[in-house]
Amino acid sequence: MTVYYQIEPEVAGGWGENTRADTSVHPPVVHSLHYEFEGWLGDELLESFPCFIVSEQVGQALKAANLAGFSLEQVEISFSAQFLELQGKPLPTRFNWLRITGSAGQADCGISESNLLVVSEQALDVLRRFSLNNAEVVEWKC
Numbered sequence: 001m002t003v004y005y006q007i008e009p010e011v012a013g014g015w016g017e018n019t020r021a022d023t024s025v026h027p028p029v030v031h032s033l034h035y036e037f038e039g040w041l042g043d044e045l046l047e048s049f050p051c052f053i054v055s056e057q058v059g060q061a062l063k064a065a066n067l068a069g070f071s072l073e074q075v076e077i078s079f080s081a082q083f084l085e086l087q088g089k090p091l092p093t094r095f096n097w098l099r100i101t102g103s104a105g106q107a108d109c110g111i112s113e114s115n116l117l118v119v120s121e122q123a124l125d126v127l128r129r130f131s132l133n134n135a136e137v138v139e140w141k142c
Helices: 054-063 081-086 121-127
Strands: 003-010 013-015 020-022 029-031 032-036 045-048 052-057 070-073 076-079 095-100 109-111 115-122 136-139
Touching: 003 121, 013 045, 052 054, 054 070, 054 095, 054 121, 095 109, 115 121
Parallel strands: 032 076
Antiparallel strands: 003 115, 003 136, 013 032, 020 029, 045 052, 052 095, 070 095, 109 115
16 A cells, blocks of 8 residues: 655745736646745755746656656746845756646645645655755645
8 A cells, every 4th residue: 555645845935927827716727837936945845836846856856766647847947136135055956847747645746635745655755865854744644
């Protein structure tokens, strides 16, 4: 039996002005993602509801593990003036949009009925090879 985990990632920013989304529905349907960093504690899995981004290294590791329930897509990255003033840590050079396509409890990456990220134990093992220190991770009960 596969164990699944709910992850609430670090929120290091939000939608930038170039995000294109249908906000007339819940959750919003995002067509193109622009993530603007406002701060960053160091995690390589980040969120801005209902979207997730990962460092390029995390994306490559998830693909190499042959996990299901996601695609990696392009994301535009920018930085707020506050971020540029205060940020001390260097960011990974590239990020990907971790577009979740699976159902929670069925695919390695899925979205629950309460719109939270749910991953298999195998996916969590991959994510834990990278910085995930500021995410809340709990066992998921369907």
